[in-house]
Amino acid sequence: MGLVGEEKKTLKQVGAKLLLTEERIRQIEAKALRKLRWRLQKQKLTIIYQPIGNALERELAKRQNEKDQAEVIKTTLVFKPSQFNALFGSIDRLELSVRSANCLYNTDIKLVGELVQMTEAQLLSSKILGRKSLKEIKEVLAEMELSLGIYLDEETKELLKKQRKNLQ
Incomplete structure (x- = not known):
């Protein structure tokens, strides 16, 4: 591990500097990598599915509008x-x-x-x-x-x- 401009350090050295255990440093590193991967995957999915998403949103809005219109149709009943x-x-x-x-x-x-x-x-x-x-x-x-x-x-x-x- 190492930051830009610093020499590489082991997990033990980083832990000693931050007063954390080696295992905790490993957990933090794994979580950071998961977050980075998720953001990249999410961006790829957004780019790929954006054209489909717009069509889907239009279709959902259209169906909701039809449903609202169906509810507005008035039916007169003869009551007992x-x-x-x-x-x-x-x-x-x-x-x-x-x-x-x-x-x-x-x-x-x-x-x-x-x-x-x-x-x-x-x-x-x-x-x-x-x-x-x-x-x-x-x-x-x-x-x-x-x-x-x-x-x-x-x-x-x-x-x-x-x-x-x-x-x-």
Whole structure:
């Protein structure tokens, strides 16, 4: 081992100078070499795969855009009386776990009707709600024959607003 302008020294000599053992000097040397090799490999991979990466990013962005557009497509459903009444019920009636219920309250969702209007992406975009809570919510809604991303007409939305005011 030796630095530029210095004569070569053994591991023992370097260790004595730095107050380290020979083994520790060997470990530091090995780690430094690994880091240097990794940087070189990473640069080579970046150069090789950069053209492919740009195409891949464009394709991923395109698919995400298509997915977002698919969620925006509105479907109007004809509700059964039990489903319609469930829309105006409180989140408490869903019998969710404490974590899932707290997530909904923290995102300011108090009625089932407010919940079913939201898409999965909208719910996941809130930092509070995770995938497990989302899965549980979807299962409970499926039992009620409801789902996320339902488009409600203006009349129903107005009724939901009135119901929310009554809850407060």
